[in-house]
Amino acid sequence: MTTLRSIPLTLLRMNYRMLRIPLQLIEQVAESRLDEHDRSRLTYEGFLVQCDRTAATHLGDTVAAERAEELRRHILATQMTVALQRRRLEQRREAEAADRTAQWEERQRHKERLRAATVVPLFDPIEPPSP
Secondary structure, X not given: OHHHHHXXXXXXXXXXXXXHHHHHHHHHHHHHHOOOOOHHHHHHHXXXXXXXXXXXXXXXXXXXXXXXXXXXXXXXXXXXXXXXXXXXXXXXXXXXXXXXXXXXXXXXXXXXXXXXXXXXXXXXXXXXXXX
């Protein structure tokens, strides 16, 4: 009796695996043409994770479960890399802005010192001879 019940699930798993073939081809094209950090590629990979998780849950497909977990780990690693790169870029921009501000402040202090300075002649003025 158990074998008769498992036949429909086996057929559904086979159908899902056949359906997954064009999805896999699209993923391979995306891998070859899109940057690993591309938002559309990550979104598509997330869609594949959801498809595989659904197949794993409802069809008992262990292959789909493993594939979903592997792809999920890849997505998380990629997202972490992107987040770290963005943070480094933000820190560099903040450091450059702080440097520009410090340079501007130093120029302002220099101008103020020049304005406040007293001019002291180095030589006595020479008077022209009187006629």
